Amino acid sequence: MAISTQPAEQIRITPVAGRRATTRFIDLPAEVLGDDPAWRTPLRIERRMQLSPKQNPAFEHLEFRAWLAWQGERCVGRISAQIDRLRKPIHGDDVGYFGMLDAPDDDNVFAALLTTAEQWLRERGVNTVHGPFNLTINEECGLLVDGFETPPAMMMGHAKPYYARQLERLGFSKAIDLYAYWVALDFEHPRAMRRLLERYAQRITVRPIDNKTFVAELDVIRDLFNDAWANNWGFVPLTQEEFRDMGKTLKLLLPNELVQIAEVDGEPAAFIVGLPNLNEAARDLNGRLLPVGLFKLLWRLKVGFPKTARVPLMGVRQRYQGGPLGAALAYSVIGAMQTALYARGARGCELSWILETNKGMRDMIESIGGDRYKTYRIYEKSL
The missing domain is CATH 3.40.630.30 (Gcn5-related N-acetyltransferase (GNAT))
Structure with a gap:
């Protein structure tokens, strides 16, 4: 222009x-x-x-x-x-x-x-x-x-x-x-990741979301999200209505294995959500679903999964953060999502966004080969 x-x-x-x-x-x-x-x-x-x-x-x-x-x-x-x-x-x-x-x-x-x-x-x-x-x-x-x-x-x-x-x-x-970090999904698990997963193998289980109790599962994930993110800069909780509205989209677009919940001794303790990259799938639709864009999009999502994905949501319950069990939980859900996305045909994934102050998560992502390839800035001004 x-x-x-x-x-x-x-x-x-x-x-x-x-x-x-x-x-x-x-x-x-x-x-x-x-x-x-x-x-x-x-x-x-x-x-x-x-x-x-x-x-x-x-x-x-x-x-x-x-x-x-x-x-x-x-x-x-x-x-x-x-x-x-x-x-x-x-x-x-x-x-x-x-x-x-x-x-x-x-x-x-x-x-x-x-x-x-x-x-x-x-x-x-x-x-x-x-x-x-x-x-x-x-x-x-x-x-x-x-x-x-x-x-x-x-x-x-x-x-x-x-x-x-x-x-x-x-x-x-x-x-x-x-x-925003970019991760190739064929990454090898670093030594620290393998050791932590082995150390807590008897306590941590990771499972996909259960469609039979989908609404209750959404409430579990919302509780985990609001607890895990509560101390983050600028945090505002997601309401039940917002999360259930989000759940409608997740249920439409995602196979179960792209929403994973980790439990410690049977209690929900961490979660991760992976999304097919709609910007890749809809790249030639010019923003329009009609008259044929919708069929193209659904075909690409259901038959030929995009080669790229994004992890927009992930969290570990606060009481586990900062310790080895918390790191093991994070590695557990990351590993589960790696397996699920790769099996679907995705080969690269964006993990975003990560606060610049979240050194623990940044170190973890970098340990699996994550490349910080984009920076988004929040600005402020006194009125």
Whole structure:
């Protein structure tokens, strides 16, 4: 997209309201990023469901507004602002989020969009803004600042290098980095992994999710996730409604063995979820499932599993973290997922995201040959 030199007063910001504006909001990133070989257009139906208060249970605890930027009759940018009501009871602060930011490399467009979002947040008592979050910390988050050459895995973002420069020009600074690791699925188990698995072989069992008690199993995994992640930066718990909504997608897309639960002495203690990389499977659909895209996608998922996958969720219960049993649990579920994905035909997997401060998990991933190939940054700004 060409860089505009029009003055700031010619930029018009309008709120997103109604189906037509929502469609414009969903389609805008492809216009900004479409000339980037690494860009992959997300499925439009998935984006529409994400933005629907009726279909995305996150809206039960979100206050949300979105805007479009216009130069004349041309739509040139978009942004959202959110307040997650689950955050303050946990962290005791007045932090709001911005997200879904896309625009050409134009100082005036970025300034108009960020100023609009900041003012909306400020009017609602927010004194610090974090972002980008699309829409919460448990969905797509972080701005790509390193690793632009390769396509994003499913439910991970993409950007051009100027996005970071524009944010920093407008007073945003780094809050924390999130790492994405790439792992070849034919990795050999390192000596430390073999020793730990042998040491705790009598206590740890790993099993796939049980479809016969699927709803109860989802509640087990949600409990593990919320416990395992509770001390992480910016943590906000997943609600029962959010997890059960996620479960509908998992049940549709995933064979049982791509959700694994590890037990210690018969009690759930860790879990892992692996996903086929929909961005690979849908690479030529241009975001559209109709008229034939849906059949192509289902064929590729059911008959020819993608060669790449992503592990978006993994956790070890807090009381085991930091000790050898916790490491054994993590290695156990990683090994089980390696076996399951490789058997399906996947040959590479992204593990993401990992907090830069999570040295224990980073060391473990690097011990199996994981390569830190992308960095996503959360920015912050005092209002």
